[in-house]
Amino acid sequence: MIDFxxxxxxxxxxxxxxxxxxxxxxxxxLDVAGYPLVSEVRYxxxxxxxxxxxxxxxxxxxxxxxxxxxxxxxxxxxDLNALSNSGGAGGDTAASGKPVVxxxxxxxxKQSGAVSITGKLEKDINLAIVNKVGAxxxxxxxxxxxxxRTNDITLGLQDRVNIAEAANANLFISVHGNSLPEAxxxxxxxxxxxxxxxxxESLPLAQIMHKHLVAGTSFKDNGIRTKSLxxxxxxxxxxxxxxxxxxxxxxxESAMLSEQLQNNVAREIVAGIYEYLGL
Numbered sequence: 001m002i003d004f005x006x007x008x009x010x011x012x013x014x015x016x017x018x019x020x021x022x023x024x025x026x027x028x029x030l031d032v033a034g035y036p037l038v039s040e041v042r043y044x045x046x047x048x049x050x051x052x053x054x055x056x057x058x059x060x061x062x063x064x065x066x067x068x069x070x071x072x073x074x075x076x077x078x079d080l081n082a083l084s085n086s087g088g089a090g091g092d093t094a095a096s097g098k099p100v101v102x103x104x105x106x107x108x109x110k111q112s113g114a115v116s117i118t119g120k121l122e123k124d125i126n127l128a129i130v131n132k133v134g135a136x137x138x139x140x141x142x143x144x145x146x147x148x149r150t151n152d153i154t155l156g157l158q159d160r161v162n163i164a165e166a167a168n169a170n171l172f173i174s175v176h177g178n179s180l181p182e183a184x185x186x187x188x189x190x191x192x193x194x195x196x197x198x199x200x201e202s203l204p205l206a207q208i209m210h211k212h213l214v215a216g217t218s219f220k221d222n223g224i225r226t227k228s229l230x231x232x233x234x235x236x237x238x239x240x241x242x243x244x245x246x247x248x249x250x251x252x253e254s255a256m257l258s259e260q261l262q263n264n265v266a267r268e269i270v271a272g273i274y275e276y277l278g279l
Contacts, residue, residue: 007053009045037080037163039153099277102146102164104174105130109154114179116247122177125256130175132266142279157230164235172239174231177256179248191249192220196241198233205238209272216268217261219245219252
């Protein structure tokens, strides 16, 4: 958030703004499509006495930044690609000294992911679980949490990797729901939890997280599997992809939609993160 005291909107610009704030002053938003680290940029005439324009940049997680002002032109720059002198992520996450955990809710926005047998969308279940995990971690305060998304936005696979790299993360945890094509033989009988990793250095994390995933779901243990998945392959930190259960299975789907299972899985993911980090 940054305020510009003494600033105001031009009269012809005010007429083009789509809405007003609670205090009756004009406000608007910028298009952030193509900027995966930013979820929203909004601006408003925050105060009329004195006249003050406020810009709010909502980032995905604890994004490092650097604020600078050109004294000759008055141009203010907020650099979201700023890095600390040590080469790691700057901003609050680096300053805290805590491990940084990236939580990735798979799919989102235009990418619904799998569709369950009752028409529920994978992206929504992924997000519900990830938000519960994040809430527990933030409340406890032992790690810094960075989300790839906290709402229903579209993100590319490399966008998710970029967020983790920019945060200089210690761990990357991606949450998904599994499914099989309708033509698959005995489709509804296939069920269970699986954990995927791509790089050898991620195997210890996969082993710990899978143990906790199965404890959280009580589903059939389908084991730990290696696969060349973009987000677990291209990230430089230990990374896993958790397939909570099969949305094409009536029993798995019903449980995955319940608050009870989502809360259980969230608690176990947190426990796995702490176990791996030795916290």
